[in-house]
Each structure stands twice: as structure tokens, then as C-alpha cells.
Amino acid sequence: GAGVSQSPRYKVAKRGQDVALRCDPISGHVSLFWYQQALGQGPEFLTYFQNEAQLDKSGLPSDRFFAERPEGSVSTLKIQRTQQEDSAVYLCASSPGTVQNQPQHFGDGTRLSIL
Amino acid sequence: AQRVTQPEKLLSVFKGAPVELKCNYSYSGSPELFWYVQYSRQRLQLLLRHISRESIKGFTADLNKGETSFHLKKPFAQEEDSAMYYCALSGRFGNNRLAFGKGNQVVVIP
Incomplete structure (x- = not known):
């Protein structure tokens, strides 16, 4: 596709369940980012991949959060034993290279609601 | 640490009026x-x-390093400018991850 694709668009889970969120970046994009956006807030950085290497996971809020990008394209963000505070929109973004001033291209996000 | 501040959450302006969204960074x-x-x-x-x-789209923003600001301006607002605006910063973290402000909701009144 032409842009970053995320699935599912909406996810409802019960507290304690595990969830997996998928991101298809723009083809050929080296850099991939995950952000978490709580209601009324700006996006907050979670983790960064350069190809298949996870170079920065400093933004992951706990060890319940895990991300992977095994072949350097599609990425999955997994949240184990979900809690209510995990409710947010999860955004994926990609950029062509690793230069500082390159713009990031965002997906529509996955809106996660934990009951 | 890096921080981006957008002090006004909601901004309502009339069509044709100037718009300025403030952004300060640390x-x-x-x-x-x-x-x-x-x-x-x-x-x-x-x-x-x-x-x-x-x-x-008629918007400009000037980086003022002395005031650590990057305010967004447009002289004449249009209805299609109604949107959420986020100021963001990318530093030399080793990657180009973005630090965002909380955003400004702009409503242009016809």
C-alpha cells in the first residue's frame, strides 16, 4: 500500500488479556517507531527499530510491553496482562532512513480499550 | 531531557483572522x-x-533558538485549517524519535 497500515483499527480486551497490534510500514522504510497516545495528550515514544534491530526501547512503560520486527518490515507490538492504564491509541510510524530531519509517516493507529 | 510545551489547548478564531500556535521546547x-x-x-x-x-498551506514557523520557540503562524485562517496541531522535536538521541507537545485544537469559525 501507499502508506503505513495498522491493524486492527479498534481492539477491546478484558483486563489481564494479551493483545497484539500490527504495523505494516511503507515498503523499504528502514526506521519504524511505535508511539502511545493517551486521551488528550500528544504521542509518547515507545520504541524504535532500524530494520530488524530494536535500537531503543526506552519508552516501553513496563516489561509487559514487547515489540518485534523480525524481518525488517512488519512489526508487532504485544502487551501482556493488559491493564486499564494501557487504554490508548497506539501509533506506528516509519521513515525512509535514519537521518534526524526526515519526516515520519504515521498510520491511523489502533485504539485499544481495556475493560 | 527534551520537552515540548504547547500552552493553549483550544484556539478558536474567525475565518480570515490570524492564527498563532505557540511552541516552546527544552x-x-x-x-x-x-x-x-x-x-x-x-x-x-x-x-x-x-x-x-x-x-x-499558508503556514510558516521560525525557529528561535534564543527563545527556544517554534511558533506556527498563518495570517488568514481558513475553515479547512480546523484541526489538531502538534509541535514535535527530534534531537540527537541516536535515532530520530519525536517528542511531541500535547497539541492545539484549532477551530476556525466561519
């Missing part, structure tokens, strides 16, 4: 500054970045 190095916009039912997209020094 960063010890040389940052790259961006404005992203999210129109209703659309994804977050880049509006402009300071390094390009360009005007997009």
Missing part, C-alpha cells in the same frame, strides 16, 4: 523542529519542518 543540543497536523478522521501528517524554511 533541549540541550541542536534540535530539529516539526509541526504535525491531524485533520478530522485523518492520520497524523507532517505540516512543516524548520529545516525546510518553507510555507505550507
Whole structure:
């Protein structure tokens, strides 16, 4: 596709369940980012991949959060034993290279609601 | 640590009036500054970045390192400018992850 694709668009889970969120970046994009956006807030950085290497996971809020990008394209963000505070929109973004001033291209996000 | 502050959450302006969205940042190095916009039912997209020094959709933003600001301006607001605007910073973290402000909701009144 032409842009970053995320699935599912909406996810409802019960507290304690595990969830997996998928991101298809723009083809050929080296850099991939995950952000978490709580209601009324700006996006907050979670983790960064350069190809298949996870170079920065400093933004992951706990060890319940895990991300992977095994072949350097599609990425999955997994949240184990979900809690209510995990409710947010999860955004994926990609950029062509690793230069500082390159713009990031965002997906529509996955809106996660934990009951 | 890096921080981006957008002090006004909601800004209502009449069509044809000037718009100014304030953005201040805190960063010890040389940052790259961006404005992203999210129109209703659309994804977050880049509006402009300071390094390009360009005007997009009539918007401009000037990086003022002395005041650590990157305010977004447009002389005459249009109805299609109604959207959510986010100021963002990319520093030399080893990658180009973005630090966002909380955003400004702009409503242009016809």
C-alpha cells in the first residue's frame, strides 16, 4: 500500500488479556517507531527499530510491553496482562532512513480499550 | 531531557483572522523542529519542518533558538485549517524519535 497500515483499527480486551497490534510500514522504510497516545495528550515514544534491530526501547512503560520486527518490515507490538492504564491509541510510524530531519509517516493507529 | 510545551489547548478564531500556535521546547543540543497536523478522521501528517524554511498551506514557523520557540503562524485562517496541531522535536538521541507537545485544537469559525 501507499502508506503505513495498522491493524486492527479498534481492539477491546478484558483486563489481564494479551493483545497484539500490527504495523505494516511503507515498503523499504528502514526506521519504524511505535508511539502511545493517551486521551488528550500528544504521542509518547515507545520504541524504535532500524530494520530488524530494536535500537531503543526506552519508552516501553513496563516489561509487559514487547515489540518485534523480525524481518525488517512488519512489526508487532504485544502487551501482556493488559491493564486499564494501557487504554490508548497506539501509533506506528516509519521513515525512509535514519537521518534526524526526515519526516515520519504515521498510520491511523489502533485504539485499544481495556475493560 | 527534551520537552515540548504547547500552552493553549483550544484556539478558536474567525475565518480570515490570524492564527498563532505557540511552541516552546527544552533541549540541550541542536534540535530539529516539526509541526504535525491531524485533520478530522485523518492520520497524523507532517505540516512543516524548520529545516525546510518553507510555507505550507499558508503556514510558516521560525525557529528561535534564543527563545527556544517554534511558533506556527498563518495570517488568514481558513475553515479547512480546523484541526489538531502538534509541535514535535527530534534531537540527537541516536535515532530520530519525536517528542511531541500535547497539541492545539484549532477551530476556525466561519
